[in-house]
Amino acid sequence: MNKMLALEFKITDWCNLACPHCPENSCTKNPPAFMPLEKIEEYVDEFQELPFNTSKNVAIGGGEGMAPYLFGNEDYVPTVIGVLNKFDKNVTIKTNASWGNTYKYRNPILKSLAKCAYFNNSLITLRMPVDEFHNNISGVSNIIADIVFSDYLLAALRVEITGFDTIGSVVARARLESDLGDKEIKMIDSRNDDLVAYDERGAGIHIRTDYVSGVPRLGRAVANHLYTSDETGGGFVNKLKIDNADNAILNNTVRAKIGGRSLMDVVQGLGEKMYGRQK
Numbered sequence: 001m002n003k004m005l006a007l008e009f010k011i012t013d014w015c016n017l018a019c020p021h022c023p024e025n026s027c028t029k030n031p032p033a034f035m036p037l038e039k040i041e042e043y044v045d046e047f048q049e050l051p052f053n054t055s056k057n058v059a060i061g062g063g064e065g066m067a068p069y070l071f072g073n074e075d076y077v078p079t080v081i082g083v084l085n086k087f088d089k090n091v092t093i094k095t096n097a098s099w100g101n102t103y104k105y106r107n108p109i110l111k112s113l114a115k116c117a118y119f120n121n122s123l124i125t126l127r128m129p130v131d132e133f134h135n136n137i138s139g140v141s142n143i144i145a146d147i148v149f150s151d152y153l154l155a156a157l158r159v160e161i162t163g164f165d166t167i168g169s170v171v172a173r174a175r176l177e178s179d180l181g182d183k184e185i186k187m188i189d190s191r192n193d194d195l196v197a198y199d200e201r202g203a204g205i206h207i208r209t210d211y212v213s214g215v216p217r218l219g220r221a222v223a224n225h226l227y228t229s230d231e232t233g234g235g236f237v238n239k240l241k242i243d244n245a246d247n248a249i250l251n252n253t254v255r256a257k258i259g260g261r262s263l264m265d266v267v268q269g270l271g272e273k274m275y276g277r278q279k
């Protein structure tokens with residue numbers, strides 16, 4: 001457990017997609033139930049006190065991290081962000097971005113998030129996959145375009161693009177570049193192969209590209225010139241995910257029911273399962 005430990009809340013098992021590779025077993029058949037806010041507050045409070053090198057970044061995911069909005073609950077996500085900001089955490093929302101396809105959803109969601117960021121004096125990161133599975137290129141590209149062309153959104157929202165290390169991802173990246181080009185947003189390769197989306201004023205979103213075994217893949221983390229590469233580079237971070245049924249899952253590998261135990265006890269137990277007892 002020497003690496004940094006980052007926290008993620010799997011707020012729901014529901015997702016509007018049902019990707020064949022889904023590691024979360026999420027789909028529309030799961031109930032659209034959302035983790036109670038008090039629970040999130042209790043867990044982040046406990047996490048804060050752990051005697052480990054803990055990350056300032058907390059992720060909200062699912063299922064679909066934006067699902068509450070899709071069910072007409074406009075308060076849930078901003079309230080969770082407010083709770084996490086109160087603990088001085090930076091918030092990343094993991095989303096498949098399909099809501100970006102429709103103005104009816106995209107406009108109020110982006111405004112709501114920006115309002116929340118301003119109210120809490122914080123920044124919010126949207127982490128979106130771009131690959132052959134999610135069929136969401138236009139959703140992602142619409143979201144990027146809306147942000148790049150709005151000073152209000154650009155000052156509040158960051159974008160991270162993730163993807164798989166496959167030919168399909170390379171094709172998806174090319175499609176995203178082409179779609180953004182149609183919107184007069186330039187995607188250029190910077191010296192280190194990162195992508196930068198610019199509008200004509202020079203307002204930009206910086207999207208980092210990762211390399212896995214020497215092969216370029218769509219980037220994790222980093223946007224709008226904020227670098228967190230120490231935390232996001234492979235091998236630097238242990239990820240503790242807590243789901244809506246009180247399971248703690250370390251690095252998507254080992255899990256345990258929390259069941260009233262302290263988070264310290266649970267995390268140590270998971271670490272032992274994963275790495276063996278430390279001498």
Ligand code: SF4
Pocket residue numbers: 015016017018019021022023024025026027062063064096134
């Ligand atoms: S979008 Fe993500 S959470 Fe939803 S089904 Fe696909 S992989 Fe799973």
